[in-house]
Amino acid sequence: MDFVLPQLFAGLGIAAVLLLIALGLTFTFGQMNVINMAHGEFIMAGAYAPYVLQGVLGAGLAGLAFGVALPVAFLVSGLAGLVLERTLIRRMYGRPLDTLLVTWGISLVLQQLARDLFGAPNVQVAAPTWLQGALAVGPLDLSFARLAIIALVSAIVAVVGVYLARLPHGRRMRAVMQNRQLAGCSGIDTDRVDQLTFFVGSGLAGVAGVALTLLGPIGPSIGTFYIVDAFLVVIVGGLGQLRGAVVAALFLGLLNSFLEYGSNASLAKVLVFAAIVVFLQFRPQGLVALRTRALT
């Protein structure tokens, strides 16, 4: 049973990153019915933020560069998302399949752009010294990097939760998600709400990208590696559902981690997909769904 705790910890790390990526997707998909394949490239853009900043500030300030990269990545990816929404996606509301194709094209363009700017090979971002090493708990070594990711994501999820539940902007967002036409006819500027959702969702993908640099090398196609898993979290969790996304990310992260231990990476993926297919037979609307009394 020695493998249980290490795999649990590794799974939590994966789950945290998946959740951060899925947050933006679940709200853009749930609120605007947009399938944004370019979301993965916002992760990539965020991941290059500490790389570029470390280049600018020099190796001596790697730790500082990493800290600055978090807000920078949020802004860069958020603005990229906003530009994408204003220029293209806005014209395709109500046509989710078109958004899928167009954003996939954008995703390929952005990947090539990254190759031209940074080169095709993966690059390693130096983790700040205070995130190197591990915390020894009994026989277990918990790496500071993974602990930091789990803490960061927990904090972000808490903030998003409070934002949605308590703050006027979050309430407005939920109203638009639940009944767009009525929201407009009640005086809510749905365009502005959409823009803000897209900005924040894309920005969180950028933060996820920064977190990923702690787990390994990053490259122009790092987004494609995570986007499918993030969509699985969205679908299993239920569209636009924070609680659903948290549970689904934990479930998929841990399942993946344990199955990988028992077999190998490819077989683990196959088994996870099979589990999801079976799950969706019983709950096609996901874990958490809009459940209301039927119209009377």
Place this chain on the structure above:
Amino acid sequence: MILSVEGLHVAYGRAPVLHDVSLEVPPGEFLCILGRNGVGKTTLLNAVMGVLQPSAGRVLLDGDDVTAQAPHARVAAGMAYVPQGRDGFPQLTVAENLDVVVEASRHRDRGVVAEVLDLFPRLVPLLRRRAGNLSGGQKQQLAMARAMVTRPRLLVLDEPTEGIQPSIIDEIEDALANLRQVGSLSFVLVEQYVEFALRLADTYAVMDAGRVVDAGLSSALQTDDASRLLAV
């Protein structure tokens, strides 16, 4: 005129639904629009609110052309809509359903919620319930309250009595009659329940096949005549 609709044409794709519809509502007056199913009443209201864009014609609110404005801008200018179908924001509580509208309104005065709840006292014990779990009659009252918290000058209602039990219809009628007494609010009501509509309205318009085929003072229209006009 608080509301003027001038020569409105609306089409779904190539299928025309409204032909040259013109209406006027003077300030403080109550207009009801009668007609059978499928004659374009809801389409007309959607065009008035900006949910649908007309292919020709204009909508004026208090003399200002709002034809190109989005629905939320029309609400800011003083219109409020109680649409058909009473879904509301199902996962928000009743209180949140009202708060979210107040927060997006121009006045942002939370005191308005208490004023509106005086009109719809049945909602008070339900404030913490999710809107999706209300009964049909409760949902309708919430829909009217949601419209009223914007402090509108013009209230647009689409069949508020549809599928509602008689005692609640009486309460809705009382609430509308009370609002009428205040005098600063004008109304456009689409209804199939002719007696209900004529008891409240100052003027009426009858629609058929996308046109206004008859209009006048409600007092001059006998219920029998109206029923004949609406006969299937």
